[in-house]
Amino acid sequence: MVQSSAQLAVNVLDASSLLSAFGALGVAVILFAETGLLVGFFLPGDSLLFTAGLLCVPGATKGPQLHLAQVIPAALAGALIGAQVGYFIGRRGGRALLARSNRRSLRQGTERAEELLAKYGHGKAIVLARFIPVVRTVLNPLCGVLDVPAGVFARWQVAGGAIWSVGVVLAGYGLGSTVSGIDGYLLPIIGLVVVVSVIPVVLEVLRARRSGGAAQ
Numbered sequence: 001m002v003q004s005s006a007q008l009a010v011n012v013l014d015a016s017s018l019l020s021a022f023g024a025l026g027v028a029v030i031l032f033a034e035t036g037l038l039v040g041f042f043l044p045g046d047s048l049l050f051t052a053g054l055l056c057v058p059g060a061t062k063g064p065q066l067h068l069a070q071v072i073p074a075a076l077a078g079a080l081i082g083a084q085v086g087y088f089i090g091r092r093g094g095r096a097l098l099a100r101s102n103r104r105s106l107r108q109g110t111e112r113a114e115e116l117l118a119k120y121g122h123g124k125a126i127v128l129a130r131f132i133p134v135v136r137t138v139l140n141p142l143c144g145v146l147d148v149p150a151g152v153f154a155r156w157q158v159a160g161g162a163i164w165s166v167g168v169v170l171a172g173y174g175l176g177s178t179v180s181g182i183d184g185y186l187l188p189i190i191g192l193v194v195v196v197s198v199i200p201v202v203l204e205v206l207r208a209r210r211s212g213g214a215a216q
Helices: 002-008 017-034 047-057 066-092 095-100 105-131 135-145 150-178 181-214
Strands: none
Touching: 017 047, 017 135, 047 150, 066 105, 066 135, 066 150, 066 181, 105 135, 105 150, 135 150
């Protein structure tokens, strides 16, 4: 009963809190929501993966002990299955869902996703979107809306999802393995990961404002 109450009180915006409550399962669920459901655009995908990698290093932190053999399959499952679900949501009427959203960040993410598809083509855009918060949430259903061939989408989303999810986990694991006393720097490091992941969004907002000013 106590454990259940603790899980209900978990902070879904905090990677450490999620991992302490749910472990590797939390990685799969959060990545599924972030990449497959339009309601998951605010979730901490990058910091969650990085923190999970750190927690896989034995004795590196005071947090829960995770294992790469569990975290990597969970990350892959959440990222890859989530993207496919998002694609099929788009095929079934995702444009209407995107149009009804009042979230400015989602609208901007949709515009950026469309620009990526137009500029780079299907394959490169699907891979690049994995590394841009919000865009990785909306591009999957948008591909379904725009009738990107199912085989093309599946092939490139698997490539991008694997590079992103496994790469960020291993980056966290590698840092935890090489830097002693990493526990003392955990919060600043997670903060840095969050800042880095938000930079593309900030740049897009500034770019949109400049474009809007120029148009006037």
